[in-house]
Amino acid sequence: MFWNLPLIAVVALTIIALATIVFKKNLIKVFLGIVILESAVNLFLISLGYREGGIAPIYTNAPSSAMVLPTPQALTLTSIVIGVATSALLLSFAIIIWKKYGSIDIEMIRRLKE
Amino acid sequence: MIPQFIVENSPALMVIVPLVAAFITPFIGRISSGIRSIWVGGAMAVTSAITLILAFDVYSAGTRLYVFGARAASAAIPPDSGGIPIRIIFEVDPMSALMLVITAISGFAIILYSLSSERSHTGLESYYTLFLLMITGILGMVSTGDIFNFFVFLEILSLASAGLIAYRIDGGVAVEAALKYFVLSTIGALAILVAIGIYYGEYNALNMAMIASRMQFSLLDQVALVLIIAALAMKCGAVPMHFWTPDAYSMAPSSITALLVVASQASLYGLFRIVFSLYSVTLNAVMVGWLIIILGVLSMVVGVTMAIPQKNVKRLMAYHAVSQTGYMLLGVGVGLAVLGNQPLLDAFGYLAMEGGIFHIINHAMYKGLLFLTAGAIFLRVGTYNLNKMGGLGHSMKWTMVFFIIGALAIAGIPPFNGFASKLMIYESVFMFNPVLAVIAMVVSILTLASFVKVFHSIFMGPKLPEFADVKEAPLAMLLGMGILALVVVLFGLFPGIVVENLITPAAHALVDQGAYISTVLGGA
Amino acid sequence: MRMSKIVRTGANLLYPFILIFGLYVIMHGHLTPGGGFQGGAVVATAAALVIVAYSYDEVAGMLKKTAMKARESIGLLLFIGAGIAALVVGAPFFYNFLANSGLLFGMPVIPGPNPGDLNTAGVIPIMNIAVGIEVWGGLAIILLYMLSGIRKEES
Numbered sequence: 001m002f003w004n005l006p007l008i009a010v011v012a013l014t015i016i017a018l019a020t021i022v023f024k025k026n027l028i029k030v031f032l033g034i035v036i037l038e039s040a041v042n043l044f045l046i047s048l049g050y051r052e053g054g055i056a057p058i059y060t061n062a063p064s065s066a067m068v069l070p071t072p073q074a075l076t077l078t079s080i081v082i083g084v085a086t087s088a089l090l091l092s093f094a095i096i097i098w099k100k101y102g103s104i105d106i107e108m109i110r111r112l113k114e
Numbered sequence: 115m116i117p118q119f120i121v122e123n124s125p126a127l128m129v130i131v132p133l134v135a136a137f138i139t140p141f142i143g144r145i146s147s148g149i150r151s152i153w154v155g156g157a158m159a160v161t162s163a164i165t166l167i168l169a170f171d172v173y174s175a176g177t178r179l180y181v182f183g184a185r186a187a188s189a190a191i192p193p194d195s196g197g198i199p200i201r202i203i204f205e206v207d208p209m210s211a212l213m214l215v216i217t218a219i220s221g222f223a224i225i226l227y228s229l230s231s232e233r234s235h236t237g238l239e240s241y242y243t244l245f246l247l248m249i250t251g252i253l254g255m256v257s258t259g260d261i262f263n264f265f266v267f268l269e270i271l272s273l274a275s276a277g278l279i280a281y282r283i284d285g286g287v288a289v290e291a292a293l294k295y296f297v298l299s300t301i302g303a304l305a306i307l308v309a310i311g312i313y314y315g316e317y318n319a320l321n322m323a324m325i326a327s328r329m330q331f332s333l334l335d336q337v338a339l340v341l342i343i344a345a346l347a348m349k350c351g352a353v354p355m356h357f358w359t360p361d362a363y364s365m366a367p368s369s370i371t372a373l374l375v376v377a378s379q380a381s382l383y384g385l386f387r388i389v390f391s392l393y394s395v396t397l398n399a400v401m402v403g404w405l406i407i408i409l410g411v412l413s414m415v416v417g418v419t420m421a422i423p424q425k426n427v428k429r430l431m432a433y434h435a436v437s438q439t440g441y442m443l444l445g446v447g448v449g450l451a452v453l454g455n456q457p458l459l460d461a462f463g464y465l466a467m468e469g470g471i472f473h474i475i476n477h478a479m480y481k482g483l484l485f486l487t488a489g490a491i492f493l494r495v496g497t498y499n500l501n502k503m504g505g506l507g508h509s510m511k512w513t514m515v516f517f518i519i520g521a522l523a524i525a526g527i528p529p530f531n532g533f534a535s536k537l538m539i540y541e542s543v544f545m546f547n548p549v550l551a552v553i554a555m556v557v558s559i560l561t562l563a564s565f566v567k568v569f570h571s572i573f574m575g576p577k578l579p580e581f582a583d584v585k586e587a588p589l590a591m592l593l594g595m596g597i598l599a600l601v602v603v604l605f606g607l608f609p610g611i612v613v614e615n616l617i618t619p620a621a622h623a624l625v626d627q628g629a630y631i632s633t634v635l636g637g638a
Numbered sequence: 639m640r641m642s643k644i645v646r647t648g649a650n651l652l653y654p655f656i657l658i659f660g661l662y663v664i665m666h667g668h669l670t671p672g673g674g675f676q677g678g679a680v681v682a683t684a685a686a687l688v689i690v691a692y693s694y695d696e697v698a699g700m701l702k703k704t705a706m707k708a709r710e711s712i713g714l715l716l717f718i719g720a721g722i723a724a725l726v727v728g729a730p731f732f733y734n735f736l737a738n739s740g741l742l743f744g745m746p747v748i749p750g751p752n753p754g755d756l757n758t759a760g761v762i763p764i765m766n767i768a769v770g771i772e773v774w775g776g777l778a779i780i781l782l783y784m785l786s787g788i789r790k791e792e793s
Contacts, residue, residue: 021301027293034300041304041311048315058670072314075262079307081675082269086300088780089276093293095784100286109290119725126721126731134718137711183724183732 006047013040027097027104031090038083045076116167124168125180125204128214128253131161136246143239151229154242158225161249162218169211169218173619177633179259180204191635199321199634205259207630208619212471213256213383215616216478219601220376221249227486227594228369231493241281247274248373252380259634261310261392262320264384265303268349271377272299279366279374291365295358302345309338309345322392323634326627331396339397342388343405349381352443353412356436360420363432364498368489371428372482375435379474382439386446386624394627395454403451410443411550414557422564426498428488430568431481434524437557438477444554445470445539448546453625462542467621468613469538475616476531476605480523483598487517490587490595491572500571507573509584514573516595521569523602525562531602534609641691649691656684664770667763669754674766678773685778694785706779713772720761720768736760 013036020033049072057070098104120127135157143150172178179188182202191199206214225245232238251271258264276299280292314320316335317328329335348355359378363371389402417437424430449467452458490513491506492498507514523530526537536558544551586592605612623629663670664677689697724733737760738746745757756763 021297030297034297037301037304041307044308045311045314048311056671071320072311075310075314075320077673077675078262078266082266082273082303084679084777085273086269086296089273089296090293090300092780092784093280093289093296096280096283096289097286097293100283100289109293123725123731126725130718130722130731134715137714140707140711181730183730183734185729185733 006043006050010040010044010047013037013043025105025107027094027106027109028091030106031087031094034090035083035087038079038086042076042079042083045072045079048072120164121167121171123180124164124171125178125206125257126182128161128164128168128257129250131157131164132246132250132253135161136243136250139242139246140239143242147233147238150239150242154246155225155229157246158222158249161253162222165214165218165253168206169214172206172208172211173615177205177207177623177629179633180206197635198319199324202263203259203321203634204257205323205630205633206257207623207633208616209383209387209471209621209623210257212475212616212620213380214253216379216475217249217252217256217376219597220372220478220482221252223594223597224369224372224482224486225594226597227372227489227591228367230588230590230594231369231489232367235282237281241278244274244277244281245370245373248278248377252377255380256383259322260320261313261322261325264322265306265310268306268381268384269303271380272296272303272349275362275370275374275377278370279362281370282365282367284365288365291358291361295362298348298355298358302348305341305345309341312338321634322387323631326392326394327631327635329393329396331393331398335393335396339389339393339402343385343402346381346385346388347409347443350378350385351413351436351439352409353416353436353440354409356413356417359436360424360429360432363435363485364426364428368428368485368492371432371485371489375481375485376478378435378439379478382442382474389450390453390624391627391630399453400451403447403449403453406443406447406450407550410440410445410447411553412440413437413443414440414554418557418560418564422560422567425500427491427500427503427568427572428485428498430500430564431484431488434561434564435477435481437561438473438481438524440557441536441539441554442470442473442477444543444550445473448543448550449621449625451546459625462545464618464621464625465538466542466546467624468617469535469542471620471624472535472538472609472613472617473532476523476535476602479598479601479605480520480530480532483516483595483602484520484524486591486595486598487513487520490591493587493591494584495581500568503572503578504575504581505573505577506581506584508577509581510573510586512592513587513595516592516599517569517573519599519602521565523606525565526558527562529603529606531605531609534606534613538613646691649687653684653688656687657681660684660774661770664766665763666754666756667766667770668759669756674769675773677766678770679777681770681774682777682781685774686781689781689785697782697785701778701782703779703782706775706782709771709775710779711775713768713770713775716771717765717768720764724761732761734760734762736764737762 017033017037017040021030024030049069051066051068054066054068057067094104097109101108139154142153181189184201191197232241247270251267251274254267255264258267276292276296279295280289282288312334313325317325319325351359363374366374414437417433417440421430421433445466449463452463495503523532526532540551540554543554660677660681663672663680664674667673685701688700721732724735725731727735729735736742736744738744743757743760743763745755747758
């Protein structure tokens with residue numbers, strides 16, 4: 001049961017994130033939904049590498065006992081780095097939209113169709 | 115003739131060269147814009163040359179393996195790793211090589227074109243940096259053999275493309291299109307990341323060959339497959355998730371649109387690679403095959419019907435791009451549906467796949483050409499609106515010729531390349547299911563009708579007074595378009611040679627999962 | 639938008655320490671948790687602190703956009719350069735040719751629990767430094783550009 005808690009958290013975060021992305025009208029809140037979704041995926045990756053009783057994978061501690069897997073941590077780190085770039089780009093889009101449209105309500109961002 | 119060093123390290127060099135060039139470009143741009151043009155063009159030429167050398171090597175000498183960070187480039191499995199390939203691996207088989215050829219030709223043609231078409235714009239150092247990053251992303255995506263690495267290159271590609279779509283802010287409208295594209299592709303990329311997590315949790319490996327050799331097709335694998343198909347079908351603009359395509363394609367600068375076509379083909383490649391090389395016969399081939407066929411047919415029909423009423427020439431072409439993607443999905447989907455059934459595969463499965471794959475390269479060439487002609491017209495006329503144009507055939511003769519070549523190729527008229535690949539798709543799909551073949555032909559006729567209309571409203575008619583001083587497009591742009599047009603014509607005139615030497619090895623490489631695995635893992 | 643004197647003095651005091659801590663994380667990336675990106679992000683928070691505490695015009699004098707851009711490019715080129723150096727040695731890209739070579743960062747790694755030797759791990763520390771420089775420049779430039787965008791909006 002305790003084992004599954006991270007995965008339950010992943011599912012909860014995913015649902016919250018998708019609901020935010022779909023239902024919120026404010027562009028920044030939609031972006032926050034994407035960031036939450038990223039966190040959910042990162043938590044999923046990290047929890048994959050967990051081994052019961054394992055310690056942090058640091059070579060100089062060189063334990064004889066189990067370590068948690070380092071690979072998912074590397075993946076998560078990469079994903080975080082990409083997430084930073086993603087959020088930065090999304091936020092700069094929001095800044096430009098705010099400047100040009102005077103609003104960040106997604107109902108107002110509908111000039112393309114015309 | 116070519117130094118051994120370059121041939122040996124070409125998989126790494128083709129990624130290094132554009133990456134390094136991308137980040138030196140801002141410094142060069144500070145000296146002068148002329149030197150920057152030479153620098154960027156040169157860098158792209160070198161990249162294309164290395165890529166073509168690699169592709170040639172793969173076609174003549176077989177699949178190439180390049181292991182990053184190992185002592186030797188072919189040492190996929192480190193001796194102390196317990197038989198698991200832990201390093202990042204580039205695995206370039208004929209299918210990847212085909213995509214490399216597409217990227218090399220289109221990339222070079224497009225950079226020639228944009229050196230001239232973007233000259234009058236500001237902020238060019240970021241433009242070329244992002245352009246080269248896009249090339250890096252595409253080349254990496256199509257050659258990597260590591261699924262997480264695939265995700266990383268996919269993200270490099272999406273970030274760079276989103277930046278470039280928004281590049282001409284255009285009163286915020288371009289940013290809106292980029293926003294749509296980028297939100298969707300970020301969510302798609304996260305879905306792929308979840309799938310990668312599932313594979314890692316299940317099989318303790320990130321190497322595609324390793325995952326493939328351990329593939330069980332359990333319930334979790336099915337979830338992962340659904341996530342990946344959804345994400346990559348969205349990225350290549352297949353129908354239920356196609357709505358970003360017309361916006362992004364029409365708002366991006368024309369040269370970038372042409373490159374976005376190549377980028378969407380790279381996503382398509384990723385889809386095929388994962389379905390065929392990762393899952394292959396373990397999956398329920400008929401069901402997944404039909405899923406892809408239905409995606410394809412929907413794309414074809416919806417794309418072309420949406421295209422016909424469009425007034426904006428680039429939006430129209432973008433809908434046609436959706437429609438043409440349908441042909442590739444149809445062809446390869448038919449191949450997938452009969453996978454594991456050798457007699458049917460021999461009877462028409464391979465032919466269908468070859469048709470679909472041939473259509474990938476053809477589409478990249480003629481659709482790129484069409485978008486470039488649209489850009490050339492916009493440069494001289496200043497509008498994409500079909501109703502406002504007319505009579506340009508008098509002043510822009512070369513552009514008109516290139517447009518005709520592209521339009522006839524997309525409509526599948528002999529002797530252009532679209533005909534060759536569509537004929538292969540018709541023939542084989544007819545044996546699989548006649549209804550699908552009929553739909554494909556009807557879509558082709560509608561495509562022709564649509565392009566006749568476009569041609570008429572842009573080029574025909576009397577010379578309009580407001581366009582009296584319109585000149586032909588600049589030479590560099592014509593050169594860029596000319597390269598693509600030449601490929602379109604050559605592939606159309608000699609389809610047999612192309613199919614035999616480029617397409618058939620690619621289709622067989624895609625089907626032959628055992629070879630893909632044994633290249634990395636050895637033996638087996 | 640200038641903060642009070644207390645905040646500014648606090649920022650002045652903290653700035654070198656954050657910088658040192660970030661550089662420590664970068665330097666020890668191959669021994670302890672952390673590394674180029676984490677250290678770079680810490681260093682960039684120093685820039686964020688200054689940006690929050692001072693007005694844009696003052697910050698623009700302290701943190702130059704061009705210098706940050708240069709850091710971004712130089713970091714990346716150093717990273718790839720470390721990879722290309724392996725090609726020169728005759729091994730594939732990114733091969734760790736410095737490890738156990740006795741040269742820079744080239745000492746063999748001591749097995750078992752120990753405090754860690756900084757002079758190990760070959761090109762990995764070099765790449766950490768490169769990434770650290772790049773992330774420093776990259777994040778700082780993102781902050782600077784976003785801030786300059788907002789300022790124009792206000793005026």
